Amino acid sequence: MREKIRASRSFGRRRFITLGASGLAALSLPRAVRAQAARSGELVAGLSERMLTLDPANHYSISATSVHRHVFDPLVDVTNDSKFVPALAESWRAVNNLTWRFNLRRNVSFHDGTPFNADSAVFTIRRVRDNTKLIKSFVYQDIESVEKDGDYAVVVTSKRPFGSLPAHLSMLGMLPASAGRNEDAFFQKPVGTGPFRFTSWTHGDNIVLAANPSYWKPGIPKVEKVTFRFVPELSTRAAALRAGEIHVIDRVTPDLVETLKGSRGVKVFDVPAVEAQRWIFQLAKEPVKDQRLRQAISLAIDRNVIIKDLLLGYGRPVDSPVPPGLVGHTTLPLKPYDPEKARQILKQAGYANVTLDFVLMKDLYPKQLEITQAVAAMLGEVGIKVNIKNLEIATAREMRSAGTYDMFFSGWAHMPHDPDWYFGQWFTRAGSEKLTRYNNPRVEQLIAEGRVPDPKVRQAKYEELERILWDEEPEIWPYYSVAIYGVSDRLRNFEPRGDYYVLLSDVGIA
Amino acid sequence: MRAYVLRRLAQSALTLLGVSLLVFVVLRVLPGDPAKMLLPDGAPQSAVDELNRQLGLHEPLPVQYAIFIRSVVRGDFGQSFQYRAPALRVVTERIAATAELALAALVLTVAVGVSLGILAAVRRGTRYDYASTVLAVLGQSLPNFWLGIMLILLFGVALRWLPTSGFEGWRHVVLPAVTLAAFPTALVARLTRSSMLEILGRDFVRTGRAKGLAERAVVLRHALRNAAVPVLTVLGLQIGTLLGGAVITESVFAWPGMGKLVVDAIYFRDFPVVQTVLIFSATVFVVINLLVDLLYTVIDPRIRYS
Numbered sequence: 108m109r110e111k112i113r114a115s116r117s118f119g120r121r122r123f124i125t126l127g128a129s130g131l132a133a134l135s136l137p138r139a140v141r142a143q144a145a146r147s148g149e150l151v152a153g154l155s156e157r158m159l160t161l162d163p164a165n166h167y168s169i170s171a172t173s174v175h176r177h178v179f180d181p182l183v184d185v186t187n188d189s190k191f192v193p194a195l196a197e198s199w200r201a202v203n204n205l206t207w208r209f210n211l212r213r214n215v216s217f218h219d220g221t222p223f224n225a226d227s228a229v230f231t232i233r234r235v236r237d238n239t240k241l242i243k244s245f246v247y248q249d250i251e252s253v254e255k256d257g258d259y260a261v262v263v264t265s266k267r268p269f270g271s272l273p274a275h276l277s278m279l280g281m282l283p284a285s286a287g288r289n290e291d292a293f294f295q296k297p298v299g300t301g302p303f304r305f306t307s308w309t310h311g312d313n314i315v316l317a318a319n320p321s322y323w324k325p326g327i328p329k330v331e332k333v334t335f336r337f338v339p340e341l342s343t344r345a346a347a348l349r350a351g352e353i354h355v356i357d358r359v360t361p362d363l364v365e366t367l368k369g370s371r372g373v374k375v376f377d378v379p380a381v382e383a384q385r386w387i388f389q390l391a392k393e394p395v396k397d398q399r400l401r402q403a404i405s406l407a408i409d410r411n412v413i414i415k416d417l418l419l420g421y422g423r424p425v426d427s428p429v430p431p432g433l434v435g436h437t438t439l440p441l442k443p444y445d446p447e448k449a450r451q452i453l454k455q456a457g458y459a460n461v462t463l464d465f466v467l468m469k470d471l472y473p474k475q476l477e478i479t480q481a482v483a484a485m486l487g488e489v490g491i492k493v494n495i496k497n498l499e500i501a502t503a504r505e506m507r508s509a510g511t512y513d514m515f516f517s518g519w520a521h522m523p524h525d526p527d528w529y530f531g532q533w534f535t536r537a538g539s540e541k542l543t544r545y546n547n548p549r550v551e552q553l554i555a556e557g558r559v560p561d562p563k564v565r566q567a568k569y570e571e572l573e574r575i576l577w578d579e580e581p582e583i584w585p586y587y588s589v590a591i592y593g594v595s596d597r598l599r600n601f602e603p604r605g606d607y608y609v610l611l612s613d614v615g616i617a
Numbered sequence: 618m619r620a621y622v623l624r625r626l627a628q629s630a631l632t633l634l635g636v637s638l639l640v641f642v643v644l645r646v647l648p649g650d651p652a653k654m655l656l657p658d659g660a661p662q663s664a665v666d667e668l669n670r671q672l673g674l675h676e677p678l679p680v681q682y683a684i685f686i687r688s689v690v691r692g693d694f695g696q697s698f699q700y701r702a703p704a705l706r707v708v709t710e711r712i713a714a715t716a717e718l719a720l721a722a723l724v725l726t727v728a729v730g731v732s733l734g735i736l737a738a739v740r741r742g743t744r745y746d747y748a749s750t751v752l753a754v755l756g757q758s759l760p761n762f763w764l765g766i767m768l769i770l771l772f773g774v775a776l777r778w779l780p781t782s783g784f785e786g787w788r789h790v791v792l793p794a795v796t797l798a799a800f801p802t803a804l805v806a807r808l809t810r811s812s813m814l815e816i817l818g819r820d821f822v823r824t825g826r827a828k829g830l831a832e833r834a835v836v837l838r839h840a841l842r843n844a845a846v847p848v849l850t851v852l853g854l855q856i857g858t859l860l861g862g863a864v865i866t867e868s869v870f871a872w873p874g875m876g877k878l879v880v881d882a883i884y885f886r887d888f889p890v891v892q893t894v895l896i897f898s899a900t901v902f903v904v905i906n907l908l909v910d911l912l913y914t915v916i917d918p919r920i921r922y923s
Binding site for chain 1: 647648649650653654655656657658659660661662663664667668671699700701702707710711714766769770773774777780781782783784868869870871873874877878881884885886
């Protein structure tokens, strides 16, 4: 697939000359006319999850983020290879370990004409910290103060180092300060600074956005109108794509790829996702609290079979708990498949007739039941019996809180493109209290030290802690996920995102 | 008659109160925590506790129920946890889609189901009867999900006659309505057939024919009217079911109706939305059944309520 992306990005000499000539011609036109001339057509995207809110601070939904990115701009943007790049902040730097300074872009307006400035940024960040009813609020609780420094700079100080702040801000769309006057009314018909303006929202069905002709990024957007349709059922999403009603769909599963590839006018894109699958252990519970048993389980699982036969190649072997591209990723030796050694360890440790409960959150991850059944068979080979408990999500999570499981099928999409949240949540005593009951003071210390802004320090700390995790195996990382999209061949410049977002600002249609 | 209606209305109010209590208790007995479902997987426990407090779920259950009933009487069904908007607004936004689909399916059910039933009864033992039996068996045995997907693939993808999904114009309602109507149409066809067969064998039908009435008048005016009572009962129950939302059809066709809304709400433990939908559905059910009971007197003058 990487070849495919590369092929679509590369173009021949003739096309280069044609584009160059038309580019030169376009340059001679005034900017507004140029943008107008370049913009035409409309796009329809089919998203897998229904958007529930237009408030960017009140969800961690990937589909909602896809929509919101078109209406609201964050301070910091993140590229597909997890690099943080300027959006509404032109630059930012860590003044010290507890202070970040963001220099804001000038001459940017909200869709209603209100200028974007430091007041907007201060309002947006303070709001998400102070209104604890907002879903994203808990992430910002370490913030001590948010102050403006002139009209175009904001200084954020925190109670403890907050190195991942720019990463988190890439998920927080900026609002005008006036939104605070009547939030309910504002979010019925919101304004942002994004490339598209909100037009209408039919709840549960679709949201329609129209191009913002005075967007601050020249030449964007490429189309006049974007409609996001919410089609949770994959077979329906795929049918709409094949019928030409929708131009791009997300969350395609491996077994649908061949059907889509065989459909006229449809292409399939896939890209490594910033998501690692993880099967967690209940570390306070016998017998899986024993590292030897966990090691035997790990050795008994043939990850390649899962990737090749069940995921049809749409998964990648894991060489570090953090996926490639993110700070902290390192290359560790792949976990081997050695059932003989697993049997030996079990025998030496005196484990005979071990039975484990493996809990699944029903229908959450593609192929999870088949994969778990395969794992149960693999573990059966070395004498471990597995009870699969495929439960409704809320019930499964309740079981996890109560600690009444041995293994739990889970995953972690690094939505902010930063591993601090993952480590802080799962490998600190307070964070994992109602989850896995992980407890290792050295790891906890490294996580705290890795919260500083300096990426070099963070990399070093994370590498050390990942080596510890790799030995302890407090969870099994069976594979990194792959994001698959179905796309109409009429789309131009579509980039499949590893964070599952469907971003269409820079996409045109033939 | 008036006393009967008043008595039935009073019974209905009691039924609805019972439903509200049952829904309230069952939702809270289910394992699962609303804040945990709203927050991303693995959010800190402090955030879960804080959000539960914000949602008013820290109060004792009897207090929560009292607050709920007091608000409902004032027309306030609480704030949806997921949508952060009044639950009543969230639900009423879906009523148009649900009603449109239910109505279309109902029209199909009555038109096709009753016609097939009459045809099968009148032409008993002929190929029309067998064809209608086959159709009825298919309609009752094909799973909605499969039928919906097949219709989409045939009429949406292969022939491109109709849109595959969505909620916009009348063309969008055709495939979901056919899918949704398949089962009740088959049911009504079978029931109309057996009911008609019974009536067509009665003396008054023979008398009608003997006095020279046109066959059309015998069947439609005399026999059908007498055969309609059991059909009407089933239709009344079906309307309640259709208006309560058709989860599978709505999922397959991405139809923004109440069925999918309530299933998602149960999944995410959005108590106010589940309560509102179920109380709404129960009300519709109770009212439709009352109306059906009253309609009996219009269709069959022998039925009297006192």
